[in-house]
Amino acid sequence: MRLGINIDHVATIREARGGIEPDPVTAAHIAELAGAEAIVCHLREDRRHINDRDVRLLRETIKTRLDLEMAATEEIISIALEIIPELVTLVPERRQELTTESGLDLIGNKKTIHSAIQRFHKKDIAVSLFLDPVDEYIRLAHEIEADYIEIHTGEYANARTYPEAEEHLDRIRHVAELARSLDLGVNAGHGLNYTNIKPIAQIPEVEEVSIGHAVISRAVFTGLERAVRDMAELVQRYSQQNESIVPEN
Ligand code: PXP
Numbered sequence: 001m002r003l004g005i006n007i008d009h010v011a012t013i014r015e016a017r018g019g020i021e022p023d024p025v026t027a028a029h030i031a032e033l034a035g036a037e038a039i040v041c042h043l044r045e046d047r048r049h050i051n052d053r054d055v056r057l058l059r060e061t062i063k064t065r066l067d068l069e070m071a072a073t074e075e076i077i078s079i080a081l082e083i084i085p086e087l088v089t090l091v092p093e094r095r096q097e098l099t100t101e102s103g104l105d106l107i108g109n110k111k112t113i114h115s116a117i118q119r120f121h122k123k124d125i126a127v128s129l130f131l132d133p134v135d136e137y138i139r140l141a142h143e144i145e146a147d148y149i150e151i152h153t154g155e156y157a158n159a160r161t162y163p164e165a166e167e168h169l170d171r172i173r174h175v176a177e178l179a180r181s182l183d184l185g186v187n188a189g190h191g192l193n194y195t196n197i198k199p200i201a202q203i204p205e206v207e208e209v210s211i212g213h214a215v216i217s218r219a220v221f222t223g224l225e226r227a228v229r230d231m232a233e234l235v236q237r238y239s240q241q242n243e244s245i246v247p248e249n
Pocket of ligand 1: 006008042069089091130150188189190191192210211212213214
């Protein structure tokens with residue numbers, strides 16, 4: 001199973017100040033050095049985190065695979081057709097949402113999604129559909145020639161009891177099998193973390209998991225001590241000096 005790392009949250013922190021750091025492109029390179037086998041980012045219509053520059057630079061500089069999450073809107077489709085990611089993952093998008101809340105409504109948007117898939121296929125771009133674990137959606141994904149499905153694991157991740165989690169897992173396992181039997185590739189993601197990843201990693205049909213929030217959250221804590229030490233050292237060192245701020249040549 002491959003690990004795809006979603007770097008949107010790094011861009012969210014950058015946008016909190018509207019500056020240039022932290023750069024999600026640097027985050028992608030570090031993720032790759034650490035073993036990520038795909039870099040995932042969501043170019044939203046409102047550009048609230050990842051922007052056009054990020055996607056272009058990621059395309060030029062990452063060494064693994066680029067999985068571009070996007071809504072099937074004309075503007076973003078045109079960008080994706082130009083960028084040519086290894087995988088496009090179509091997701092629903094609502095302006096007010098904090099994160100992608102549910103899978104695609106394939107019944108209501110079958111024509112639009114099918115036409116987007118056909119356009120991507122003309123450029124040899126594989127397409128994944130982010131879907132709730134519902135049989136009908138998986139069959140429709142096959143019918144409209146998707147290459148992959150990404151199973152929405154959010155409800156499993158939010159389950160409050162073991163029996164509830166087990167019920168969601170059964171659904172996920174079932175649709176993973178169904179998708180494979182229809183020759184669809186299977187990815188999974190949303191809400192996966194260090195404690196709930198185990199049973200998902202044990203599903204043989206799942207090729208790739210896409211994880212963002214849990215990894216960036218942990219990075220805050222695993223990296224915080226070092227970051228504070230570095231700054232404390234600078235404050236200590238500089239407070240004992242009285243030099244000009246102009247660098248010497
Ligand atoms: N997969 C999809 C389609 C998503 O929209 C997201 C969130 O951006 C993820 C996976 C990753 O979810 P999380 O940040 O909870 O790990």
